Amino acid sequence: MQSKSWRTPLVVAALVASAGILAGGLALRPALANGGQITVGPFTVITCNSTAPCQQYTNQGTGAALLGKTGDGVGLRGVATANGEGVLGISHGNKAVDGQSINGTGINGFSKNGTAVAGGSTNSYGVTALSFGADGMYTEADGAGAADGIVATTSGSGYGVLGVALTANPAILAEAGTGDALYADADGGGGGQAAIVGNNANGNGSDISGTYIGDIARTPPGVGFPFVATDSNGNDLFFIDSAGDVFYHGTLNTFAKTHGGQNASAFETKAAIPSEDDWGSAQLVNGMTTVRLDPTFAQTLDPRQAYQVMLTPDADTRGLFVAAKTPTSFVVREVQGGHGTFAFDYHVYAVALGHAGQRMSIVGDRPLGAPVAGRANPITPRIPKRPAH
Secondary structure, three states: OOOOOOOOHHHHHHHHHHHOOOOOOOOOOOEOOOOOEOOOOOOOOOOOOOOOOOOOOOOOOOOOOOOOOOOOOOOOOOOOOOOOOOOOOOOOOOOOOOOOOOOOOOOOOOOOOOOOOOOOOOOOOOOOOOOOOOOOOOOOOOOOOOOOOOOOOOOOOOOOOOOOOOOOOOOOOOOOOOOOOOOOOOOOOOOOOOOOOOOOOOOOOOOOOOOOOOOOOOOOOOOOOOEEEEOOOOOEEEEEOOOOOEEEOOOOEEEEEOOOOOEEEEEOOOOOOOEEEEEEEEEEEOOEEEEEOOHHHHHOEOOOOOOEEEEEEOOOOOOEEEEEEOOOEEEEEEHHHOOOOEEEEEEEEEEEOOOOOOOOOOOOOOOOOOOOOOOOOOOOOOOOOOOOO
């Protein structure tokens, strides 16, 4: 995603003040290119070439500095052909720009190379969009991923984007063609912050789908946890570290297919060491045979650690024993010099490669390596007040 840098209304306000243009009443005195001023009528088209606004209304009371109303047209339109703002609203206690429409669009912003709609506020909302029958805000970036539909920045304690839905519709719906539908950056705020927070008191916190990958979670190699699941009290239930190791509380339940096509619940066993195992059947001939380990299985074993072989004969015999072991095979003989010929089963247990010396251990209340803060703090959205009609 692109990084946006846009001038806030406060910066532009400084330019307005430094230009020394009109500061009172309803006098219409647009700035001209030569620095002069003229008085115009209410229907005059104002054109200027200046770093200051063509017109400025200042109301030091509680009313609006400028109000535009229309039946079927545009209530207020400002066009800047260079690098300025089409419409700039500055307020120290209320809305900087308030756009309302019965059947149309409350605020429509278009920009070729700049920002279509920019809102800045010190103690309130930068941009508030309310709708009683359609979408609260609709933005479109027609750049095949080269531009962003919404860029929202907060430097205080507020939210970059706050979406509140009072109906069954999503609070924020993001769709994309070739780029990212939604990109959120918490700017490295620490373990207690999250780029995206989903909070639903009676339903799903998030619902993510994709035709190829539904969700992708990433962390830098060797750092952090790509995925953490906790309960509402912050207790870790399931998490994956950056090495791909999985930790979980509870029982790992699986499903097994039956001959009748049904599902049967099953459970996974736990081991005291990280191990690999394999099993099979072999034939004893004249009291002896050599069993070769599966080549791929042998490559996953720690060659410095001994492996164990459990033997089960399929015939009447005084017993079998393992006479020799190598990294690729083992030799089986019948006890007391027997010369029997019969089948037997075997099971091999071995230490997994790279896990020598690891064993089950007590780790306290949290699993080994559990993150201290693996979740975002719950939020209580500030629902904007609906404007009076």
